[in-house]
Amino acid sequence: MNILVTGGGGFIGSALCRIIARSGRHRAVNFDLMTYAANPLSNAELDGCDGYSFMRGDVRDAEALARAFDGCRPGGVIHLAAESHVDRSIDGPRAFLDTNIMGTYQLLQSAREYLDSGRAPDGFRLVHVSTDEVFGSLGPEGRFSETAPYDPSSPYSASKAAADHLARAWRRTYGVPTIVTNCSNNYGPRQFPEKLIPLVILNAVEELPLPVYGDGGNVRDWLYVEDHARALLAVLESGAVGESYNIGGGAELANIDVVLAICRLLDARRPRAGGGRHEDLAAFVPDRPGHDRRYAMDSRKITAELGWKPIEDFASGMAKTVDWYLGNPDWCGAVAADSYRRRLGKAKS
Numbered sequence: 209m210n211i212l213v214t215g216g217g218g219f220i221g222s223a224l225c226r227i228i229a230r231s232g233r234h235r236a237v238n239f240d241l242m243t244y245a246a247n248p249l250s251n252a253e254l255d256g257c258d259g260y261s262f263m264r265g266d267v268r269d270a271e272a273l274a275r276a277f278d279g280c281r282p283g284g285v286i287h288l289a290a291e292s293h294v295d296r297s298i299d300g301p302r303a304f305l306d307t308n309i310m311g312t313y314q315l316l317q318s319a320r321e322y323l324d325s326g327r328a329p330d331g332f333r334l335v336h337v338s339t340d341e342v343f344g345s346l347g348p349e350g351r352f353s354e355t356a357p358y359d360p361s362s363p364y365s366a367s368k369a370a371a372d373h374l375a376r377a378w379r380r381t382y383g384v385p386t387i388v389t390n391c392s393n394n395y396g397p398r399q400f401p402e403k404l405i406p407l408v409i410l411n412a413v414e415e416l417p418l419p420v421y422g423d424g425g426n427v428r429d430w431l432y433v434e435d436h437a438r439a440l441l442a443v444l445e446s447g448a449v450g451e452s453y454n455i456g457g458g459a460e461l462a463n464i465d466v467v468l469a470i471c472r473l474l475d476a477r478r479p480r481a482g483g484g485r486h487e488d489l490a491a492f493v494p495d496r497p498g499h500d501r502r503y504a505m506d507s508r509k510i511t512a513e514l515g516w517k518p519i520e521d522f523a524s525g526m527a528k529t530v531d532w533y534l535g536n537p538d539w540c541g542a543v544a545a546d547s548y549r550r551r552l553g554k555a556k557s
């Protein structure tokens with residue numbers, strides 16, 4: 209079947225397009241506005257592949273979505289298009305409300321029209337991709353289950369929470385067959401270097417400071433991006449409509465331990481020219497306002513019901529990630545050429 213992937217030019221979306229295109233079962237139709245967060249090189253290896261095509265478009269644009277639904281007659285949609293960076297949502301929340309809430313609203317309306325037209329294949333469903341951040345912060349113990357109460361802290365997570373509620377409401381009210389997934393922090397190749405892991409790798413290679421928020425003790429449950437992409441395809445193929453699935457990597461680490469792990473890999477692979485250890489570049493910076501202390505996902509439902517579990521552990525996934533950034537200077541250069549200056553934290557006013 210054709211699968212419409214919104215946001216397929218971004219970090220997770222491009223990994224998903226590769227997995228769909230190479231599945232031999234489906235074709236990925238990437239529908240993406242190609243904002244600053246998308247890199248055309250991320251899908252370059254799929255150019256000319258039968259299992260992949262690209263349509264430039266905005267999820268807030270009803271006509272563009274109607275063309276996409278009519279043009280490719282998808283049997284499923286996986287919705288990833290979003291503004292995704294928490295720091296940017298603190299600097300300027302409006303774009304997050306526009307894209308993440310109104311964009312999801314428009315996609316649901318367009319899916320509804322597509323279903324009403326009778327042109328959707330039997331079994332059509334829409335997977336809405338969300339985050340563990342909608343559940344707020346955990347204490348030192350416990351993990352989020354699918355029934356954890358919503359308690360978002362940032363403009364980003366509040367906008368994602370709103371979109372999750374829309375996806376559920378459109379199923380109950382209009383019968384749009386939606387499924388919601390909530391995943392933990394992803395890492396891996398092709399992530400835009402405003403996020404912690406690629407930022408630390410690229411800064412370390414250039415001998416720049418490695419910024420760490422607050423005391424470095426914020427804990428995230430790290431999920432390798434290809435494991436997540438496999439989970440999303442499994443949910444589209446076999447998940448139950450109306451359900452939600454939590455997806456975590458089972459790899460809880462404090463930010464400072466992530467930074468130290470990257471530094472150790474770089475010490476071995478790319479020793480510093482003047483000697484010394486990369487970890488000496490680490491620099492604590494003022495904490496993000498509203499910074500949740502800890503997230504951790506209970507993924508037992510998706511494992512029990514769909515047979516999914518992560519293949520990579522943190523050591524193997526991080527080694528692949530560091531090697532990919534070291535081996536792909538063209539991709540990294542394309543990001544730098546686009547007037548983006550790496551930063552972590554709020555923009556300086």
Ligand SMILES: NC(=O)c1ccc[n+]([C@@H]2O[C@H](COP(=O)([O-])OP(=O)(O)OC[C@H]3O[C@@H](n4cnc5c(N)ncnc54)[C@H](O)[C@@H]3O)[C@@H](O)[C@H]2O)c1
Binds near residue numbers: 215244290293337391
């Ligand atoms: N990266 C993570 O760790 C993580 C964790 C949990 C959930 N998520 C969710 O997964 C999804 C993908 O995340 P990502 O890290 O790949 O994000 P990303 O920022 O790398 O990519 C987002 C993509 O959406 C596209 N886009 C933005 N606005 C659009 C619009 N109006 N119309 C069409 N396309 C538009 C961008 O061009 C980009 O290609 C998001 O919904 C995000 O909230 C990500």
